[in-house]
Amino acid sequence: MTQINVNIRMDENLKKQFEAFCSEIGMNMTTAFCVFAKTAVRQNRIPFEISAESDPFYSEANQARLRKAIADLNAGKGKAHEIIEVTDE
Known part of the structure; x- marks a missing residue:
C-alpha cells in the first residue's frame, strides 16, 4: 500500500x-x-469520549443542584437577601 x-x-x-x-508504550507517534x-x-x-466534564460546573451533581x-x-x-458590596482595600 502506498504511504503518504x-x-x-x-x-x-x-x-x-x-x-x-x-x-513508554512501545510505539512512535506515527504508529x-x-x-x-x-x-x-x-x-x-472518534474512538474516545470528548467531554466538558472536567469543569465541575457541568457535573451531573451540580446540574441537578441548579435544577x-x-x-x-x-x-x-x-429567600431575598441584601446585596453585600465588597471593596478592595
Missing part, C-alpha cells in the same frame, strides 16, 4: 509529552496516529 506523509501542528510541549508517552485513524475509520466515530434551586425559586421557596 501527513503534517500536523501542535504545541511543542504537547509533542514532547506525547512522544514520551508513545515511547499511534495510525492506530487512532484505523480505529476511527473502523468504528466510524432544584430553579424549581424552588419558581415555587416561591426563594
Whole structure:
C-alpha cells in the first residue's frame, strides 16, 4: 500500500509529552496516529469520549443542584437577601 506523509501542528510541549508517552508504550507517534485513524475509520466515530466534564460546573451533581434551586425559586421557596458590596482595600 502506498504511504503518504501527513503534517500536523501542535504545541511543542504537547509533542514532547506525547512522544514520551508513545515511547513508554512501545510505539512512535506515527504508529499511534495510525492506530487512532484505523480505529476511527473502523468504528466510524472518534474512538474516545470528548467531554466538558472536567469543569465541575457541568457535573451531573451540580446540574441537578441548579435544577432544584430553579424549581424552588419558581415555587416561591426563594429567600431575598441584601446585596453585600465588597471593596478592595
